[in-house]
Amino acid sequence: MSLEPTMLIKNISLSPMTKETDFIQHGFIYIKSGRIAAVGEGAYPTPYEQADKIIDGAGMVAIPGLINAHTHTPMSLLRGYADDLPLMEWLENIWAVEDRMTHEDMYWASMLSMAEMIKSGTTTFADMYFGMERIASGVEQSGLRAILAQGIIEGKIAVDEQLASSVSLVENRHNSASGRIQTMLSPHAPYTCSPDTIKKIIKQAEQLEVGIHTHLAETRDEINIIKEKYNNSPIGLMEELGLFTRHVIAAHGVYLSDEDIEILRKSKVGIIHNPKSNMKLASGIAPIATLLKEGVTVGLATDGSASNNVLDMFEEMRFASLLQKVSTEDPTSLTAYETLDMATSNGAKAVGLEKEIGTIEVGKKADITLVNLQKTHVSPVNEVVSHLVYAVKAEDVACTIVDGQILYEKGELLTIDEEEVMWQIDKIQKKLLS
Numbered sequence: 001m002s003l004e005p006t007m008l009i010k011n012i013s014l015s016p017m018t019k020e021t022d023f024i025q026h027g028f029i030y031i032k033s034g035r036i037a038a039v040g041e042g043a044y045p046t047p048y049e050q051a052d053k054i055i056d057g058a059g060m061v062a063i064p065g066l067i068n069a070h071t072h073t074p075m076s077l078l079r080g081y082a083d084d085l086p087l088m089e090w091l092e093n094i095w096a097v098e099d100r101m102t103h104e105d106m107y108w109a110s111m112l113s114m115a116e117m118i119k120s121g122t123t124t125f126a127d128m129y130f131g132m133e134r135i136a137s138g139v140e141q142s143g144l145r146a147i148l149a150q151g152i153i154e155g156k157i158a159v160d161e162q163l164a165s166s167v168s169l170v171e172n173r174h175n176s177a178s179g180r181i182q183t184m185l186s187p188h189a190p191y192t193c194s195p196d197t198i199k200k201i202i203k204q205a206e207q208l209e210v211g212i213h214t215h216l217a218e219t220r221d222e223i224n225i226i227k228e229k230y231n232n233s234p235i236g237l238m239e240e241l242g243l244f245t246r247h248v249i250a251a252h253g254v255y256l257s258d259e260d261i262e263i264l265r266k267s268k269v270g271i272i273h274n275p276k277s278n279m280k281l282a283s284g285i286a287p288i289a290t291l292l293k294e295g296v297t298v299g300l301a302t303d304g305s306a307s308n309n310v311l312d313m314f315e316e317m318r319f320a321s322l323l324q325k326v327s328t329e330d331p332t333s334l335t336a337y338e339t340l341d342m343a344t345s346n347g348a349k350a351v352g353l354e355k356e357i358g359t360i361e362v363g364k365k366a367d368i369t370l371v372n373l374q375k376t377h378v379s380p381v382n383e384v385v386s387h388l389v390y391a392v393k394a395e396d397v398a399c400t401i402v403d404g405q406i407l408y409e410k411g412e413l414l415t416i417d418e419e420e421v422m423w424q425i426d427k428i429q430k431k432l433l434s
């Protein structure tokens, strides 16, 4: 007989993110074999009392697990390093350390990021970096869901060699860890990969039937470089090269013309907004309110810890909404619901996983975050979704669940040895940075 672990979350309020009006004040969630088997309002059916695990959600709200749709997890090692410098100077400092990082260093830095994400309610992340085979083992252990891609940058290592390593990541890891790990190919950006390289990667992605994760239209400099070299916009160039025939995770989209937005609207692209990174590197303000109005799919993300400096999606939501309001001079732009949607349901669509995650509804994977609302800074609970975006802090996360497995509960990480990770990071930091 196969074991079918079941879980009941009772006495819980719920923002399932299926529709704005679908909020449940007092209800339950029943999980079976990693998927949501029932969601309801009021009392739960008595047989659910027999569940293997029962969580009393009184005073908490359940939301779909947060999706950090663009990050570079090993960059946690560079948190707070070379801050407040001009972009090029900052990058040179970062690259100098990255050149000395081993895959083992990247693994531990990535584990540090995963610990931070689990504790702040993130259940899925899309990662772009190097040393991804080792990081995939970390994802397997952590219990998180991830979309992993090995970044390709033209430079010291031949493109074919980098591509071969990306392909082997896909072959070894795509759909692994009971489907928690997905993979993509990743040309770093239009200014670090030539059109020929990008075309090669698209062809490979077609053969492997995977998506593509890249940076697009991040800075004014990028726009100028692409204009000068190819007499096009980054989005226009990618359209011409056929990038949008695949599902694309495109980080940033800060500088977009009306024509660019029209291309994005018609394509299988998820624009990923990274407001704190864009602010810290003084890149600019992405027109997120306009993109949503035009029907472009938009997800939310932290980017790497070197340009943020935390992987806290609650903070990211707050910055996203406030930044749109101040930049449009319109307090109604990017509402709390639209913002939470970018971090959950819309985010799932942006990374191409909307059939499996992003909402709390029957049949979906049980990726759920429970947030404690019995705190002074969220009292009284006038409006839950508003609190989630404008008031809740990462420390208010009470429980993080992926695939029906609890990764974090009662202040404790259940899949990652936090003490060991901190010890390893301290050692690596001393070796690389001090």
Ligand SMILES: [Zn+2]
Pocket (backbone or CB within 6 Å): 070, 071, 072, 215, 251, 303, 304
């Ligand atoms: Zn990035």
